[in-house]
Amino acid sequence: MTRDCKYRLTCSICRKRHPSILHDESKSSNKENTEKHSVDEENPSACHIPEIEIVNQLGAGNKSHSSCAMAIIPVKVKLKNRSHAIETYAFFDTGSSISFCTEEIMHQLGGNGKKMEISLNTMGTPHRMSTYALNGLQVCDIDTNSVIDLPTVYTKDKMPVAKTHIPTNEEIVKWPHLNNIVLPDIDGTIGLMIGNNVPDAYTPYDIATGPAGSPHATRSRLGWIVWNLIRKDSITETNAVVNRAQLTAIHENNKLDSLVRKSINLDFPELLIDDKKENSIEDNYFLKQVNESIEFEDGHYQVALPFRNKEVKFPNNVSQGLNRLKGLRNKMTKESEV
Structure with a gap:
């Protein structure tokens, strides 16, 4: 019967004859083709179609x-x-179209990002990693005079640079055109990478240039940034900085969970009541009493006591209060005479 079906679904990932939701990555014969296929938006179906966001x-x-x-x-x-x-160090990567921060920074700030699985293609070698998409992050200069809003920032364990890549005042003082620049020094790690999608962080307000082959510096809203500082005497490092990465953020897991929930709600509509919080009868009775008895008097709001029974009557204890007052007066009179 399946061979005679005229509406067979095609996988939007590998283009084979099965729904996209049943795609098995381990059985795919060509992983590169799997990552390069885009979503076929003109083929609507009841199965899940993953949204893929590709950023170079x-x-x-x-x-x-x-x-x-x-x-x-x-x-x-x-x-x-x-x-x-x-306080942290920020790495300015002019070739990156996205920004990163370390998970340590996110935890220290108490932020909550949306968890997702991404595929990072570095030097032609793809690998998957779990990350968080953090929104609402701001960066400012060390004196907190200028604040810049960052777009969505992805988290990773560490930045692709080390503290040995940070320029120092001892290095720039050798250049006469950089003598007036002082680079602040803090006790922190490199926890942020600002990509080219943050133009306010790169806008130069002042430029310090020198002869050919010398470094130059630009003054931005975040402070002075030194560029092209070559260390000719240092040849001990063997690690190379990443020069190309392709990031594919896949939201398939979240959409699959949403699809399953909707399917369950359609099959079992009585479960929908569990997702909505309702007041009890006593809660509604209490709110009714508050709304009916609330008054604004002498600059304050007054609410009647919310008794379960409206017919509650307090005993007349005026005589008891007067007797108590009389006893206190006699006691204070005797103490004053002593």
């Missing part, structure tokens, strides 16, 4: 016999509408 990230290059200091400066990061800020 170009890194900073590599080194040969001489190392190069990277564009790294100290900054402060914080979450929007929060005062808590953390």
